[in-house]
Every structure is written in C-alpha cells, then in structure tokens.
Amino acid sequence: MALFKDKKKGFLSGLFSAFSGVDEDFLDELEERLILADAGVETAEAAVEALRREKGLKGAAVQERLTQILTQEMEQAGSPALQLDTKPAVIIMVGVNGVGKTTTIGKLAMLFGGQGKKVLLCAADTFRAAAAEQLGIWAQRTGADIVRHGEGGDPGAVVFDACAAAKARGADIVIVDTAGRLHNKQNLMNELTKLTKIVGRELPGADCEILLVLDATTGQNGLIQAQQFAAASGVTGIVLTKLDGTAKGGVVFSIARTLGVPVKLVGVGEGVEDLRPFDAREFAEAMLA
Numbered sequence: 001m002a003l004f005k006d007k008k009k010g011f012l013s014g015l016f017s018a019f020s021g022v023d024e025d026f027l028d029e030l031e032e033r034l035i036l037a038d039a040g041v042e043t044a045e046a047a048v049e050a051l052r053r054e055k056g057l058k059g060a061a062v063q064e065r066l067t068q069i070l071t072q073e074m075e076q077a078g079s080p081a082l083q084l085d086t087k088p089a090v091i092i093m094v095g096v097n098g099v100g101k102t103t104t105i106g107k108l109a110m111l112f113g114g115q116g117k118k119v120l121l122c123a124a125d126t127f128r129a130a131a132a133e134q135l136g137i138w139a140q141r142t143g144a145d146i147v148r149h150g151e152g153g154d155p156g157a158v159v160f161d162a163c164a165a166a167k168a169r170g171a172d173i174v175i176v177d178t179a180g181r182l183h184n185k186q187n188l189m190n191e192l193t194k195l196t197k198i199v200g201r202e203l204p205g206a207d208c209e210i211l212l213v214l215d216a217t218t219g220q221n222g223l224i225q226a227q228q229f230a231a232a233s234g235v236t237g238i239v240l241t242k243l244d245g246t247a248k249g250g251v252v253f254s255i256a257r258t259l260g261v262p263v264k265l266v267g268v269g270e271g272v273e274d275l276r277p278f279d280a281r282e283f284a285e286a287m288l289a
C-alpha cells in the first residue's frame, strides 16, 4: 500500500517492537503518537480505552486488535464507496483554494477514462480564467470533454450547459470544478443549493456526490474550517489530499469523528495516478506497518 510514500513509515510503526504487550506504558505511547499525528484527543482516548480492557493481549494479537479498533473509528462515518451508479452521474468538488480540487478532478478523469467511461468536465470555477485553463489542460491530458464559459460567468449556467452536453453526448460522469472562494458556510451552501438544484432539474434521478476536499497538511486547523459546513451543506464525502506531504495521517480519525462524513478518496502526490480509494482497514494496516 503506497499510502505513506517514499518509504515513509506509518506513524504507529515500531510501536509493537518496543513493548511486549498491552500495559500502561504501551497505552501512554499509543495515545501520545495518535495525538501527535493529528488524530485528536477523543480518538486517542477512545482507542486507548478500548485496548485497556484487553490487557494481557500480546504480540500479533495486539496489532490485530488495534487495527480493528482504528478501522472501526474510521468507518463510523459511513461507507467510503462513491455512489455513481446512474448514467450520467455527477461529482461536485468543493473546498477552499489550493486544497487540490482541480488536481483531484484530473486524477478522477484519468481513472474513469481508464475504465472506459466517458467523462465530461465542467469548469464552474469561473472566478479566474486560469482555473478553466487548468481544467482544460487536464481534459486534454485525459481525453475528457469539457464545458467552459468565459471568466466571471455564472457557475450555474456552466453546470446547466454541462448537464445538457452530458445528455447529448452520452457522458457517464460529469465532474464539476467550483471556485475556492466559498470560504464561509453561507456562500458555500447558497452555491451548492443552486448547483445541485440545477443538476436535479436537468438530470433527474442522477447520483450526485458532493466531495469536500481537505488538505491533510493543514491538520486540525483545516478541520475546524471544514466542520463549519460539512454537515450542513449536504457534503457526501471527503477527499483528503497531500497525505504524502505529512506524517500526520491521523487527521483521518478526526474527520470521521468531527465531520461525520466518510473519507472516500485520498491524494498521495501531484501525479495523475496519485489518487486512492479510501479503505479504512488498509489505512490502519499502513499506519502500523
């Protein structure tokens, strides 16, 4: 599993070789490492409490039990599977500037294109001309179609056109890029309500994932901001980017607990292949490896 790149070890690696089994020293070390890795105090305490009940566990059994506990922590927010069963299905990507929305769209276009799906990109970030250009480059690289308007245009109008184009051209997946200026809850909700209404009207019954993109390197700070709108705005999943740039992957736990929305995808680099479906069990194993 290449979640922790460049042979970087998981933040709990080596924990087991230093201790012979579950005792108070082990639990202290575990709690500290989880907190240092941005897992949050609540998760750290919950994991330690669950293990404290199993004193006497030794060796491989400790690792297996801890893997289970951490997996459950991550799974509490729901299934990580993308629900995109209709034709077309829609993904709307939201999040503040610089977190990796457009890059993730490029990676998804590559992934779905590789599965033989017809992908249509929608440049609803009309705030800067450069944003549509960046998306255009991804369309070229991945062979996806793109619908774009001029700078300063109405994002709703671009989404409307993309829906019409998706029907006319038989697209399988429409991926909508949005502006990163939606930094407050009200703006984001207004925009999302508007865009999802248009999708609902133009593509009735279509599956629609609203993915909130978070930068893992911002750790707990990014979370506080995300917490403001995740639950209220109908976000269906989290994309956690730049996991390769931090040794603090523990933020995944905080997301499950504080946002109550499942992590669905993780970004592990700038390259087009550097996107992974999120698998809690695999992630827990990588942390402990």
Ligand SMILES: Nc1nc2c(ncn2[C@@H]2O[C@H](COP(=O)(O)OP(=O)(O)O)[C@@H](O)[C@H]2O)c(=O)[nH]1
Pocket: 095, 096, 097, 098, 099, 100, 101, 102, 103, 104, 180, 241, 242, 243, 244, 245, 266, 267, 268, 269, 270, 274
């Ligand atoms: N290391 C790393 N960089 C990433 C990842 N995802 C995006 N980036 C970089 O983050 C920067 C901002 O990305 P962009 O997609 O333009 O963000 P946007 O403003 O949300 O659309 C770019 O330099 C990307 O290459 C990732 O998973 N890992």
Ligand SMILES: [Mg+2]
Pocket: 101, 102, 103, 125, 131, 177
């Ligand atoms: Mg962008």
